[in-house]
Amino acid sequence: MATDPGLRRLGLRTLLAAFPGTSAPDWAVALLDEGLAGHTLFGTNVADRDQVAGLTAELRRARPDVLIAIDEEGGDVTRLAHRTGSPYPGNAALGAVDDVDLTRSVYAAIGTDLAATGVNLNLAPTVDVNTADDNPIIGTRSFGADPARVARHAAAAVAGLQEVGVAACAKHFPGHGATVADSHLELPTVDVPLAVLRERDLPPFAAVVAAGVQAVMTAHIRVPELTGDGPATFSPAAVTGLLRHEYGFRGAVVTDALEMRGAAESAGGIGQAAVRALAAGADLLCVGADVDHALVEAVVAEIAAGVRDGRLAAGRLEEAAERTATLAAWAKSGNGAAPLDTTLGYAAARRAVRVEGSLTGLAGPLVVHLESGHSIAEGRVPWGLLPHLDGTEQVSVVAAEASAEALLGRAGARPIVVVGRHTHRATATRALIERLAAARPVAVVEMGWPSAWRPVGVRAFVTTYGASHANGRAAAEVLGLAAR
Incomplete structure (x- = not known):
């Protein structure tokens, strides 16, 4: 059955795709004209900053309000500086210094770098409270093991990014810091009472919501008392009940990459994961890094099928598309601003x-x-x-x-x-x-x-x-x- 054009466009409006290489293939540009929310850039898309600026300008010509996302956390997770290492320390170092003004300044510098290259959505900061020393995926990406400290710096990081016009996306709700498994490879479980989650993992998310964060990313982790047998990304209790209703978040809920095993294997495929995430309350779906035209079309077709067979309410899909459009309208396009003082990150690292x-x-x-x-x-x-x-x-x-x-x-x-x-x-x-x-x-x-x-x-x-x-x-x- 052919996909209804209206449903197809709505589905595309909820997706962050990706593509290989340092220039955009024709299909990646064409999909933007057809409604695709945007693309995520990875290290494979980055040769140097001038090239990235040219690439984002090309995407923006296809649609001025395109969302161009990237994981630029500073520290150990960098895309712009993946060939050399980041000129900024990451969250663990900033948490060790414990100067919220410094954290805000470092994130403003990161945001300025992104704006200068045309990126308008940073999939950062990581606001997980790293309470497991052997956490294989968070670690130095966290501001620390103390919820109050992480909350202070999470709010400062969001303020720094957003004051220079780059939307922040705090991650990974409801908290990936206590895991000893990597959700890229499996579905981790955090088997604690909700009272522990509220005291240990959730304060930073309350802080970023209060700070006006534009987006929050869900985690592909299982918290049995909250999410049952599936990940938080598929849980209405986590996304709609806890994040939206209890914490009052009104921005865009973004998923972690749906290609990750913690999501795709839990749902039976990326398309099915997209439907379940949208039904739970997510608005913008990161498909992943290994994306081609056929995969995007398959995901969109599955979203449309989900509306037709009742797995996904049409009103919920429309709401998700509207929230994503609101995020895109807020996010400013690259302004060509010169990077801030390049010595800032090195001085911050020395303090840590x-x-x-x-x-x-x-x-x-x-x-x-x-x-x-x-x-x-x-x-x-x-x-x-x-x-x-x-x-x-x-x-x-x-x-x-x-x-x-x-x-x-x-x-x-x-x-x-x-x-x-x-x-x-x-x-x-x-x-x-x-x-x-x-x-x-x-x-x-x-x-x-x-x-x-x-x-x-x-x-x-x-x-x-x-x-x-x-x-x-x-x-x-x-x-x-x-x-x-």
Whole structure:
């Protein structure tokens, strides 16, 4: 059965699609003229800022009120700077400094960068309260483990972005910080009473609603007492009952990517996930990163089928399209403004560095970089001290495959600086660091989410609260290893 043109257009008005490459294919532009709400840009769409500005201008020529979204969180999650690492520290570093004016300024700078490239919807800030040290997907993307601190900085981040005309999208409602699974790969469960959720996870969302956030993103997580067997994205109790009615949110509810297993597998496919999300109260649906014309048409056809067979009320679809249009009308187009002071992020990262122990006796070290994986949210972004070193030798190793004896032999009489992320998580990493510390003066630079673990025998433990380009520069400076 052919899709009714009116239903097709309404369905398109609720979708954020995506496309591969640094220029827009014809279908991606044509769909905008046909009603598509907009596109999300990923690292694969970014060569440099001038190219992004040209790309967004092309999309805006197809429809001036197009939503052009991006995940530009600063810190470990960056798209504009995915080739080098972000010039801004992320939320964990900003939370460690705990200066809300600084947080607002950093997010205003990020927003200015986005506006200058024509992006008008930032899928940030992450306002989850990271209460699980081994959370595989949030970690340094969070302002911290204290709900009140996270709430203060969440509101400041929203204010910073929106004061320069970029819509903020706070995520991931009702809180992804207590999970030990990645919703890109499975459906995590947070099995706590609602009273715990209200006290621990929800205060930052109350704060961003009060701050006038334009959009809130749902999480593909299961909270049995609230969402039953499915994710929050599909839960009327979570989206309509809790977020809309109890917290009074009137902006656009945006879904996390529907291609993620936490959504698609729960619903039986991306199209079915779209219908369930809209029925629950979502307004703008992120299809994902791996999108082509056929997928968009399949999702739109499923939305139309959902209206015809009663899974989705026509009035609910119309409401979603209207809310998305309201968001697009608020979001200002790129204004070509020059970026703010480019030193701001580096100065902020330096304020976040914490040093335990003593840095004396660590001059002229061998730097041992512990290679690590990356989350899907982060992607492959360079990190570490190497771009900032003054000629100091660095060797990169995988901890589980490295020989302490070989590293000690290479170091000779030199001290050793070990640079890693989440060094507490792997037995091999902990053992390697402590073996090195038993034989040489050792400093550890922790660039992931810090834990209570401190290796036996180390001279110093340096925490950066993130692995952005700015964090790496700050660590190199603290150690006296930065190039002049």
